[in-house]
Amino acid sequence: MTRRQELLLGLLGAAAAFGICEAVARAGIVRRSYLPPASEVLARAARLAGDPAFLDGVGVTLRAWALGLGLACALAVPLGLLLGTVPVVEAAARAVIEFLRPLPSVALIPLVSLLLGSGTRTEVTLIAYASLWPVLFNTVYGLGETDPLARDTLRAFGFGRLAVLLRVDLPATAPFIAAGVRISAAVALILAVATEILSGFGQGLGIFIAQAQTETDGTRDVLAGVVWAGTLGLLINSALTAAEHRLFAWTHEPHRAPPKRSHP
Numbered sequence: 001m002t003r004r005q006e007l008l009l010g011l012l013g014a015a016a017a018f019g020i021c022e023a024v025a026r027a028g029i030v031r032r033s034y035l036p037p038a039s040e041v042l043a044r045a046a047r048l049a050g051d052p053a054f055l056d057g058v059g060v061t062l063r064a065w066a067l068g069l070g071l072a073c074a075l076a077v078p079l080g081l082l083l084g085t086v087p088v089v090e091a092a093a094r095a096v097i098e099f100l101r102p103l104p105s106v107a108l109i110p111l112v113s114l115l116l117g118s119g120t121r122t123e124v125t126l127i128a129y130a131s132l133w134p135v136l137f138n139t140v141y142g143l144g145e146t147d148p149l150a151r152d153t154l155r156a157f158g159f160g161r162l163a164v165l166l167r168v169d170l171p172a173t174a175p176f177i178a179a180g181v182r183i184s185a186a187v188a189l190i191l192a193v194a195t196e197i198l199s200g201f202g203q204g205l206g207i208f209i210a211q212a213q214t215e216t217d218g219t220r221d222v223l224a225g226v227v228w229a230g231t232l233g234l235l236i237n238s239a240l241t242a243a244e245h246r247l248f249a250w251t252h253e254p255h256r257a258p259p260k261r262s263h264p
Helices: 003-026 039-047 050-084 087-100 104-118 118-146 148-156 161-199 207-211 221-249
Strands: none
Touching: 003 039, 003 148, 039 221, 050 087, 050 118, 050 207, 050 221, 087 148, 104 161, 118 161, 118 221, 148 161, 161 207, 161 221
């Protein structure tokens, strides 16, 4: 399937979902206070694009998202390289990692807020914690898939461990790291909005959604904020996917089966 076909199918799916929501709301199957027509939600989302206060809030959310994701990558990649190349360290840290990984970031909001206070520091810390794991495990997994022959060849020519890491391990692991960053980007955006919704005060896209919940007939604004969150996630994922295809094109090329030999 070509990228144009995938895009066309995606648009058809979005149009079908829009039509179903519009028909359900217009037919009165669900009360409008619970599910406004999709056309009204999209119109409200479009009007929010001209609201400077709302756009400032979106900028605050994106800034926290970028800081948290950047901090997660800065910690996860070196740690993943260390765990993947030094088995003793990996064995020693395995129990701690397996204990921390299942902890939901949202459950840590009261503790982190108590330690760091409310604001950007708490939001960035929670985003970094949740976004660290996909990059970390993809880095370790990518090191496990590195060709050992390339490592042995450099070692045979007298290259040290650091040179092998920089010349072989890191380039071979880069596509896996990029995939982890793409996954973590979505996780980071979810945590950014969720943290703002649960905090309930300040500025941000999640704050807009949380405040709209308390208003009379605020469902339309809530859904309009959700549309913005989904659109941001789609744009971020599309940009990272395009960059991944451009930087690591060889990893996305279809593998062709070798030609069959004809027997006499």
